[in-house]
Structures are given as C-alpha cells and as structure tokens.
Amino acid sequence: DIQMTQSPSSLSASVGERITITCQASQDISDYLNWYQQKPGKAPRLLIYDASNLAIGVSSRFSASGSRTEFTFTISSLQPEDTATYYCQQFETLSTFGGGTKVEIK
Amino acid sequence: EVHLVESGGSVVRPGGSLRLSCVVSGFTFDDHGMSWVRQAPGKGLEWVSGINWSADDTGYADSVKARFTISRDNAKNSLHLQMNSLRAEDTALYYCVRNKDGSYEQALDVWGQGTMVTVSS
Numbered sequence: 738d739i740q741m742t743q744s745p746s747s748l749s750a751s752v753g754e755r756i757t758i759t760c761q762a763s764q765d766i767s768d769y770l771n772w773y774q775q776k777p778g779k780a781p782r783l784l785i786y787d788a789s790n791l792a793i794g795v796s797s798r799f800s801a802s803g804s805r806t807e808f809t810f811t812i813s814s815l816q817p818e819d820t821a822t823y824y825c826q827q828f829e830t831l832s833t834f835g836g837g838t839k840v841e842i843k
Numbered sequence: 844e845v846h847l848v849e850s851g852g853s854v855v856r857p858g859g860s861l862r863l864s865c866v867v868s869g870f871t872f873d874d875h876g877m878s879w880v881r882q883a884p885g886k887g888l889e890w891v892s893g894i895n896w897s898a899d900d901t902g903y904a905d906s907v908k909a910r911f912t913i914s915r916d917n918a919k920n921s922l923h924l925q926m927n928s929l930r931a932e933d934t935a936l937y938y939c940v941r942n943k944d945g946s947y948e949q950a951l952d953v954w955g956q957g958t959m960v961t962v963s964s
Binding site for chain 1: 878880887888889890893902903904905938943947948949950951952954955956957
C-alpha cells in the first residue's frame with residue numbers, strides 16, 4: 738500500500754503570509770497527486786490535480802508542485818477564507834489520502 | 844447543475860449490513876468513474892472504494908476489502924455501496940464522489956454532502 742505523509746499537521750499564519758505544506762509518498766507515484774480543501778462542516782473541494790494543475794474556479798493564490806515522492810502545496814498570500822484542512826491524495830494505485838494539515842489564521 | 848445525493852445511512856449493530864445509494868444528476872454519469880470516501884468523526888479522509896465508468900473495474904481499501912461491494916446502475920444514474928460485517932470503526936460520514944474521468948483512479952472533482960453510518964450496539 739502507498740502511504741502519504743503530510744506535514745505539518747497544523748499551522749497558524751498571518752493574513753498575507755506565504756505557507757507551504759508538504760506531502761511525501763512511500764513510493765514513486767509520478768504526478769498522480771491531488772490536493773483538496775475542506776472547511777468545517779463541508780465536503781472537500783478539489784484544488785489541484787495531477788500535482789500542479791489548478792482546478793476550475795480555484796484562486797491562483799493556490800499552487801502546487803512535485804513529482805515521484807515529494808510534493809508541495811503553497812498558498813501565496815493567506816486569506817481568512819483559507820482557514821480549512823488541506824489533504825493530499827495519491828491515485829497511482831487505488832487511492833490514499835494524507836493525514837491533513839489544519840490551517841488557521843494567527 | 845451537478846448533484847450527488849446520498850442515502851441509506853443509519854445506526855446499525857456490529858456485524859450488521861447496510862446499503863448506501865447515491866443518485867446523480869447534471870452530468871453524463873457513464874462518462875465518469877465514481878468513488879466512496881469516508882470520514883470518521885473528527886478524523887481525516889479515507890478512500891473506501893471506486894468503480895470505473897463501465898463497472899468492469901473496481902477497487903477497495905484494505906480496511907473494507909471482502910466486506911464492502913461497490914456497484915453502479917448507469918441506466919438509473921445511481922451508485923451503491925453494500926456494506927456487510929460492519930464494525931465500530933466503519934462509523935463515519937460516507938461521501939459519494941465523482942472521479943474526473945472514466946477511471947476511479949483519478950481526481951475526485953465533485954462531492955456529495957454525505958450520509959452518516961453509525962455502527963454501535
């Protein structure tokens with residue numbers, strides 16, 4: 738099974754700050770990696786697909802990169818509405834989510 | 844507008860069975876793979892199972908393999924999850940999710956609101 742290790746598990750940053758989340762795969766998954774945002778009490782929302790492609794309607798504040806086993810997700814200028822939990826997901830073999838990163842405003 | 848509406852969640856005793864359903868509208872159902880993703884209270888997301896557009900390819904998480912069965916009826920725009928031998932650790936909100944293309948090994952681009960399954964004696 739492919740394991741996804743996400744870090745940090747939580748972070749607190751100021752409005753306007755740049756934040757980065759990392760996701761590490763236990764084996765080579767090429768670019769079969771997606772990122773999701775989940776706000777409290779809501780269903781998740783696809784932000785980034787195939788490691789670096791912005792989903793339709795998603796703000797350009799969000800970006801991501803990486804391949805094989807190391808991936809990063811960045812919010813260039815943190816906004817209050819970005820308060821949420823973010824998850825990575827591999828789909829190279831079946832599917833596995835990372836443990837999530839809870840992002841809060843300082 | 845795209846809609847995915849789950850049903851079938853309830854309280855069930857350990858060892859019991861439950862069948863979840865998801866009816867979709869607003870898109871061509873048989874263009875897409877479909878998946879079930881669950882979230883235990885206060886926990887993260889767990890992919891449970893997926894099925895491709897033509898129902899000839901399915902996949903399961905190890906935690907549910909041999910207990911759960913995914914199926915779809917393209918004529919009725921519906922997705923199902925038959926859950927047998929339920930355990931307390933299956934307690935979760937179950938989301939019906941559309942895959943981005945015909946495979947279930949793909950991005951999850953449209954989510955339902957979920958149906959709650961509680962396994963308790």
